[in-house]
Amino acid sequence: MPREVEPSQNEKQFFTKALSENIRIDGRGFDEFRELSLEFGDEHGVADVRLGKTRVLTHITAEVTSPFPDRPFDGLFTITTELSPMTSPSFEVNRPTETELLLSRMLEKTIRRSSALDTESLCLIAGQKVWSIRADVHVLSSDGNLTDAACISIIAALQHFRKPDTSTSGEGVTVYTLAEREPVPLSLLHHPLCVTFSFYPPPAEGNGEGEGEITLLDTTHLEESLRAGSVTISMNRHGEVCQIAKLGGVAVDAVTLLHCTSVALVKVKEISAFVAKRLEQESRRKDVDGKMKTLLSSENARIPG
Amino acid sequence: MAPSSTQQVLLSPAELSYLHTSLSLDPPVRPDARTSSQFRPLIAETDILPGTNGSARICFADGTEAIVGIKAEVEKSRPSYQASADRNVAEDDDDEEDEETRRDEQLAKEKKGLNEWVEMSVEIPSFRDDDSMPVFMAAMLSEALLADGAFTNKLWINRRFHWKLYLDILLLSQPLSYPLPLLSLTTHLALLSTRLPRLKSEEDEDPLFDDDWAASVFLYPRTQSLIRPPVTLLVMSVGNNIIFDPTKEELAVAESVLAVSVGERPQEKSQGDMDVDSGKPARDLRLLAIRTIDPPSRLTPAGVPNTLNTATGGTAAGTTEQASSKRETMEEEGVWQPPRGGAKRKLIAAMIQAVLARGGVAEEVLDGLDAVELG
Amino acid sequence: MPLDTSTYSLALLRLDGRRWNELRRLTAQISTQAAADGSSYLEMGNTKVICTVTGPAEGKRTGGAGTGGGNEAEVRVEIGIAGFSGVDRKRRGRNDKRISEMQTTISNTFASSLFTHLYPHSTININIHILSQDGSLLAACLNASTLALIDAGIPMRNYICACTAGSTSSHSANDEAADPLLDLNNLEEQELPFLTVATVGESDEVAVLVLETRVQMGRLEGMLAVGVDGCKQVREILDGVVRRRGKRILESAAV
Numbered sequence: 001m002p003r004e005v006e007p008s009q010n011e012k013q014f015f016t017k018a019l020s021e022n023i024r025i026d027g028r029g030f031d032e033f034r035e036l037s038l039e040f041g042d043e044h045g046v047a048d049v050r051l052g053k054t055r056v057l058t059h060i061t062a063e064v065t066s067p068f069p070d071r072p073f074d075g076l077f078t079i080t081t082e083l084s085p086m087t088s089p090s091f092e093v094n095r096p097t098e099t100e101l102l103l104s105r106m107l108e109k110t111i112r113r114s115s116a117l118d119t120e121s122l123c124l125i126a127g128q129k130v131w132s133i134r135a136d137v138h139v140l141s142s143d144g145n146l147t148d149a150a151c152i153s154i155i156a157a158l159q160h161f162r163k164p165d166t167s168t169s170g171e172g173v174t175v176y177t178l179a180e181r182e183p184v185p186l187s188l189l190h191h192p193l194c195v196t197f198s199f200y201p202p203p204a205e206g207n208g209e210g211e212g213e214i215t216l217l218d219t220t221h222l223e224e225s226l227r228a229g230s231v232t233i234s235m236n237r238h239g240e241v242c243q244i245a246k247l248g249g250v251a252v253d254a255v256t257l258l259h260c261t262s263v264a265l266v267k268v269k270e271i272s273a274f275v276a277k278r279l280e281q282e283s284r285r286k287d288v289d290g291k292m293k294t295l296l297s298s299e300n301a302r303i304p305g
Numbered sequence: 306m307a308p309s310s311t312q313q314v315l316l317s318p319a320e321l322s323y324l325h326t327s328l329s330l331d332p333p334v335r336p337d338a339r340t341s342s343q344f345r346p347l348i349a350e351t352d353i354l355p356g357t358n359g360s361a362r363i364c365f366a367d368g369t370e371a372i373v374g375i376k377a378e379v380e381k382s383r384p385s386y387q388a389s390a391d392r393n394v395a396e397d398d399d400d401e402e403d404e405e406t407r408r409d410e411q412l413a414k415e416k417k418g419l420n421e422w423v424e425m426s427v428e429i430p431s432f433r434d435d436d437s438m439p440v441f442m443a444a445m446l447s448e449a450l451l452a453d454g455a456f457t458n459k460l461w462i463n464r465r466f467h468w469k470l471y472l473d474i475l476l477l478s479q480p481l482s483y484p485l486p487l488l489s490l491t492t493h494l495a496l497l498s499t500r501l502p503r504l505k506s507e508e509d510e511d512p513l514f515d516d517d518w519a520a521s522v523f524l525y526p527r528t529q530s531l532i533r534p535p536v537t538l539l540v541m542s543v544g545n546n547i548i549f550d551p552t553k554e555e556l557a558v559a560e561s562v563l564a565v566s567v568g569e570r571p572q573e574k575s576q577g578d579m580d581v582d583s584g585k586p587a588r589d590l591r592l593l594a595i596r597t598i599d600p601p602s603r604l605t606p607a608g609v610p611n612t613l614n615t616a617t618g619g620t621a622a623g624t625t626e627q628a629s630s631k632r633e634t635m636e637e638e639g640v641w642q643p644p645r646g647g648a649k650r651k652l653i654a655a656m657i658q659a660v661l662a663r664g665g666v667a668e669e670v671l672d673g674l675d676a677v678e679l680g
Numbered sequence: 681m682p683l684d685t686s687t688y689s690l691a692l693l694r695l696d697g698r699r700w701n702e703l704r705r706l707t708a709q710i711s712t713q714a715a716a717d718g719s720s721y722l723e724m725g726n727t728k729v730i731c732t733v734t735g736p737a738e739g740k741r742t743g744g745a746g747t748g749g750g751n752e753a754e755v756r757v758e759i760g761i762a763g764f765s766g767v768d769r770k771r772r773g774r775n776d777k778r779i780s781e782m783q784t785t786i787s788n789t790f791a792s793s794l795f796t797h798l799y800p801h802s803t804i805n806i807n808i809h810i811l812s813q814d815g816s817l818l819a820a821c822l823n824a825s826t827l828a829l830i831d832a833g834i835p836m837r838n839y840i841c842a843c844t845a846g847s848t849s850s851h852s853a854n855d856e857a858a859d860p861l862l863d864l865n866n867l868e869e870q871e872l873p874f875l876t877v878a879t880v881g882e883s884d885e886v887a888v889l890v891l892e893t894r895v896q897m898g899r900l901e902g903m904l905a906v907g908v909d910g911c912k913q914v915r916e917i918l919d920g921v922v923r924r925r926g927k928r929i930l931e932s933a934a935v
Contacts, residue, residue: 231889248785251885254904258901265897354812368713374811
């Protein structure tokens with residue numbers, strides 16, 4: 001298995017020196033995110049998130065299957081993450097690394113276990129037919145902070161996705177094509193997002209203000225490989241914590257962690273607002289497109305007549 | 306032949322030769338001064354886990370430790386049982402399906418169990434579940450347990466339901482010596498301590514059980530008849546000496562190793578009465594299974610005799626072929642040669658005899674295990 | 681089975697008769713196994729865990745793929761959940777993601793709490809067997825590992841002490857006045873929001889914090905405070921176990 005290249009001694013020293021002078025390598029503030037961009041595909045349920053050089057694409061698909069026998073009223077929702085060798089040479093196909101494992105667990109806990117998607121609404125006929133929603137997360141380029149980017153991309157894709165409309169009559173289910181009926185959005189109960197904080201030991205000299213550890217948000221790959229610990233907090237914009245994961249690493253004061261949650265709330269509100277704005281722009285664009293299409297089709301219909 | 310443990314003992318050819326020589330003396334001199342049939346002390350306790358139907362833990366003197374937990378669940382018997390109940394049995398029909406039905410009915414009548422009602426799994430740290438070692442261990446242990454065909458009958462509830470018994474055998478330490486006897490003894494104790502809830506329903510009703518754990522019945526009832534689960538013991542030979550409970554160092558020079566599984570025949574009442582006079586009833590032991598184990602000694606490096614060593618004035622053989630042929634023919638005292646070939650039939654017979662004989666080793670072990678207080 | 685929490689507000693007693701700030705019975709032994717370099721057995725209520733430590737030793741895999749090749753010892757954790765540990769017999773695959781996450785957590789925690797730089801190019805193996813589970817699984821594993829590592833004599837900065845803390849009403853009840861709870865059992869874990877917290881010794885420094893259930897932000901502070909307080913109690917108990925063991929060794933040496 002190829003190993004990831006560790007940052008050189010020079011890089012390390014430069015980074016820590018800069019940090020002790022309250023400077024990040026790329027000049028951002030400690031709690032500043034990189035530039036976030038969100039694009040939607042032509043299809044419903046495709047969201048492409050860019051956070052600096054990190055790029056994550058999520059594709060949502062739906063199909064009708066039979067439910068698990070022990071949960072006859074619940075639809076299925078699966079999140080699959082794939083880190084391909086394209087992202088980094090240390091990832092291999094069919095051999096999940098620790099990064100991938102933690103990423104998929106984090107998304108699972110944030111989105112699935114906090115029941116962001118109302119799985120009961122996916123039920124068509126109890127015990128027989130349910131919708132199975134599948135989110136495929138593809139990491140196209142990795143430059144740190146995969147978790148946050150992946151989470152934004154899934155939440156945006158879920159909101160953008162439309163599943164075909166259906167009608168039930170007795171034992172039969174009719175699934176209408178997109179042309180027959182307007183597809184319906186998924187029923188999302190809340191929109192959780194992750195914010196990852198990275199901790200760095202306080203600079204050895206200069207005891208003055210830098211007493212506690214330094215906390216950085218939205219770390220790049222280099223910053224991530226040098227951190228001493230991290231915590232990922234998942235929240236929704238109503239101030240509900242869905243998940244906290246501080247899996248070992250350097251010990252941090254409890255008060256600092258509580259402070260992190262309030263910072264996370266601010267960030268989550270910002271990102272939620274951004275996602276909502278982009279979704280609205282997108283739907284407006286679609287609407288314009290849609291209207292144009294109907295206009296065109298009616299013109300065409302008139303020509304032969 | 307079952308594979309030997311993967312943990313190699315790092316002993317030099319000289320050390321191996323010394324060990325081998327002292328073990329082939331008459332009587333053998335063992336490194337820990339035991340007699341050839343003496344067992345090392347062990348620590349055993351039962352009923353350690355309240356969440357299981359039966360459990361036991363044993364620590365061997367070398368620090369290896371095992372825990373066995375047994376869980377029983379009620380399971381529906383195969384549907385053919387039900388079908389057979391209300392189907393007219395056509396005696397003269399040669400249909401295969403009917404053949405099976407009839408067999409099942411036969412089973413139901415005799416309250417016979419099936420081997421698939423017992424599931425055994427062995428977990429050894431740093432081994433995967435499908436590695437050969439845990440798989441072989443589980444196979445050998447269940448082979449002994451199911452050998453007499455009477456064990457699964459205990460799991461019969463009625464025509465439609467049976468107990469499914471899950472035996473989870475955990476080795477908690479690294480497998481220092483061949484862990485089969487440890488696992489077997491622990492399983493033995495766990496089975497002895499296994500209790501099933503008392504059945505309240507009758508005949509072929511859906512089973513209903515007594516909630517009171519105090520009223521539960523032992524899988525191996527505590528009655529006069531001495532039916533006990535089987536034990537598997539490891540016996541090794543060096544020369545003509547038969548050595549029991551070998552340590553890993555001793556196994557490293559073993560010429561042959563046998564895993565002998567011993568069970569007890571259910572005793573007839575009259576016989577038991579006769580023996581009562583002599584203090585305690587003699588056990589009627591029988592052999593359930595034998596497996597030869599690949600002795601780890603085969604993989605040890607051979608010593609180089611002085612005649613082949615240039616450093617000690619000998620002449621080294623020209624080619625490797627010459628060297629090996631010279632070694633094959635040479636019988637020099639004090640130079641370690643990994644054992645080759647099999648064991649003599651007479652020797653194997655003697656080994657089995659030593660296990661099974663009245664007052665022999667198996668009896669001693671079973672007596673020892675009986676002395677463990679059952680909770 | 682839904683947990684009936686309605687009685688709590690009446691008598692302020694939990695289902696098992698504890699008050700909100702009471703730990704379950706926590707007992708532990710160390711040096712339980714002679715073959716391992718360090719070992720421990722720990723019970724937190726009905727959660728029972730055996731932990732053995734081998735090493736620091738030369739890493740088994742010399743392929744160079746492991747991170748143990750560096751200047752610090754690698755901490756490897758293997759958790760086995762026994763088939764008989766739950767209410768129903770269940771066999772878990774070794775590549776269960778939840779278990780892998782627990783392994784990573786324990787490994788990361790001790791990698792920064794042990795003096796791993798003293799043992800370059802070596803591996804410390806922690807083997808954990810879960811014999812019976814009734815909540816607080818991760819916490820029990822962390823506590824047992826701490827004891828086994830102490831028994832193995834591997835220098836560490838401080839005890840890692842862990843426990844769980846929850847809140848008396850479920851998320852949907854949305855009750856801001858809900859009281860925090862200490863050390864949840866399995867039934868309570870199923871119904872109530874809870875977190876696992878591990879601190880470094882008696883300090884307020886949090887090494888591990890895992891929350892997997894939805895909870896209002898306002899309730900988090902109370903839960904965390906109770907959890908950190910619980911960890912201090914756990915530390916006292918673990919310290920007692922180690923001291924008793926030390927005393928016994930001294931006594932046997934004196935004779």
